[in-house]
Amino acid sequence: MKTSKSNLMFKNAKKVIPGGVNSPVRSFNAVGASPVYIKRAKGSYLFDEDGNQYIDYINSFGPLIFGHSKKEIAEAAIKAIGHGTTFGACHKNEIKLANLIKSKIPTMEMTRLTSSGTEATMSAIRLARAFTKRDKIIKFEGCYHGHVDHLLVKAGSGLTTFGSPSSPGVPKDFTKHTLISEFNNFENLERIFKKNKNKVAAIILEPVPANMGVIIPENQFLKKVIELAHANKSLVIFDEVITGFRLSIGGAQKYYNLKPDITCIGKIIGGGFPIGAFGGKKDIMSMLSPLGPVYHAGTLSGNPVAVAAGIKTIELLEKNESRVYKDMERKAARIMNEVNDLNLKSIKINQLGSLLTFFITNQESVKNYRDVLKCDTKLYGKLFSKLFSSGIMIPPSQFEAMFISASHTNKDITQTLVALKQSFKILGLK
Numbered sequence: 001m002k003t004s005k006s007n008l009m010f011k012n013a014k015k016v017i018p019g020g021v022n023s024p025v026r027s028f029n030a031v032g033a034s035p036v037y038i039k040r041a042k043g044s045y046l047f048d049e050d051g052n053q054y055i056d057y058i059n060s061f062g063p064l065i066f067g068h069s070k071k072e073i074a075e076a077a078i079k080a081i082g083h084g085t086t087f088g089a090c091h092k093n094e095i096k097l098a099n100l101i102k103s104k105i106p107t108m109e110m111t112r113l114t115s116s117g118t119e120a121t122m123s124a125i126r127l128a129r130a131f132t133k134r135d136k137i138i139k140f141e142g143c144y145h146g147h148v149d150h151l152l153v154k155a156g157s158g159l160t161t162f163g164s165p166s167s168p169g170v171p172k173d174f175t176k177h178t179l180i181s182e183f184n185n186f187e188n189l190e191r192i193f194k195k196n197k198n199k200v201a202a203i204i205l206e207p208v209p210a211n212m213g214v215i216i217p218e219n220q221f222l223k224k225v226i227e228l229a230h231a232n233k234s235l236v237i238f239d240e241v242i243t244g245f246r247l248s249i250g251g252a253q254k255y256y257n258l259k260p261d262i263t264c265i266g267k268i269i270g271g272g273f274p275i276g277a278f279g280g281k282k283d284i285m286s287m288l289s290p291l292g293p294v295y296h297a298g299t300l301s302g303n304p305v306a307v308a309a310g311i312k313t314i315e316l317l318e319k320n321e322s323r324v325y326k327d328m329e330r331k332a333a334r335i336m337n338e339v340n341d342l343n344l345k346s347i348k349i350n351q352l353g354s355l356l357t358f359f360i361t362n363q364e365s366v367k368n369y370r371d372v373l374k375c376d377t378k379l380y381g382k383l384f385s386k387l388f389s390s391g392i393m394i395p396p397s398q399f400e401a402m403f404i405s406a407s408h409t410n411k412d413i414t415q416t417l418v419a420l421k422q423s424f425k426i427l428g429l430k
């Protein structure tokens with residue numbers, strides 16, 4: 001496969017952009033490859049500068065539930081641009097989007113828009129701390145909530161210790177209130193709550209983690225987390241930046257019939273434009289400035305172009321709800337089932353709805369970050385490269401989810417399965 005144009009662009013990019021990329025995963029470092037430069041994208045396909053075509057399972061890491069450049073969404077954005085790209089003032093579609101969100105995710109009684117998921121989680125935590133008048137928060141190891149300083153935390157020497165910064169530049173003082181727990185390990189969480197009585201403002205979690213690969217919550221785990229948090233008068237923040245409008249039209253909380261206190265969403269609600277949102281009960285959200293004392297703002301919050309694209313996306317989802325979600329799930333499950341039929345001991349697949357991950361490991365199951373760390377990331381890199389040269393773009397990291405969109409065709413899935421089976425054989429996976 002010819003990639004000379006991309007290689008040259010990467011060389012030039014590295015001179016003026018740190019590492020050549022504006023977000024680290026795009027460097028393909030984690031799979032030992034060199035990134036390709038995308039010229040255009042349509043439906044389930046990416047087209048690079050050298051003229052190569054790929055079936056895209058990165059899907060911009062989640063926003064594109066209808067695939068690339070869906071006609072109706074693009075038209076809605078273009079129409080909005082014609083009316084002005086940003087106002088720094090109120091506009092009526094903000095109300096429409098907040099109402100649409102509320103109608104699909106009823107726990108989001110009130111919603112504030114941001115320009116990214118990172119801003120949404122950061123602001124949600126500030127709000128939770130103000131509301132509970134407590135400082136500590138709990139997060140699960142391996143869950144990602146954006147590049148907020150006090151959330152860039154890894155476990156300390158033991159799981160019940162305070163987290164330590166996972167990036168230089170984050171002072172220890174910033175992370176001393178962040179406690180780290182293990183996903184799918186309820187006893188561990190109980191211990192942390194016990195040790196920090198009346199101190200925990202909130203627990204933040206991806207209800208279905210997708211940033212350590214896809215992890216399936218064990219039976220009743222999420223329900224028990226909410227009950228435990230509420231018994232301790234702590235708030236529960238569901239970070240549904242990926243799962244919102246993806247796992248179901250009402251996100252993971254509808255899928256599992258659960259009620260968090262605050263929800264963060266993003267990605268899909270911007271139809272491919274920069275956006276984020278946090279919302280929850282009226283009494284909590286009413287603490288936000290200018291109603292209350294908790295500060296949150298943003299020059300481009302509620303940007304009219306992102307909002308118009310988001311509204312159109314949600315309307316299309318609403319119109320096609322029964323078909324779209326089932327269809328995406330069926331395609332993801334088909335990939336899982338056909339690979340499982342090969343009975344390869346070295347591959348475990350976690351799949352839920354349109355999200356799935358191939359874990360390269362001999363473990364019986366992968367149910368938390370500790371398990372993910374035992375996976376063979378080198379071999380995953382080789383799998384990535386083999387598929388890449390067959391025109392299949394899976395995520396460039398063992399720790400990212402594959403996204404099926406409504407634009408993936410049965411033919412795409414068949415072609416992907418053929419390439420997968422060939423790659424497994426060539427790599428000697430048993």
Ligand SMILES: Cc1ncc(COP(=O)(O)O)c(C=O)c1O
Nearest residue numbers: 116117118144145146239241242
């Ligand atoms: C679950 C989750 N939360 C928050 C974020 C941060 O969102 P953004 O990249 O828009 O800041 C991400 C980004 O991938 C995410 O997956």
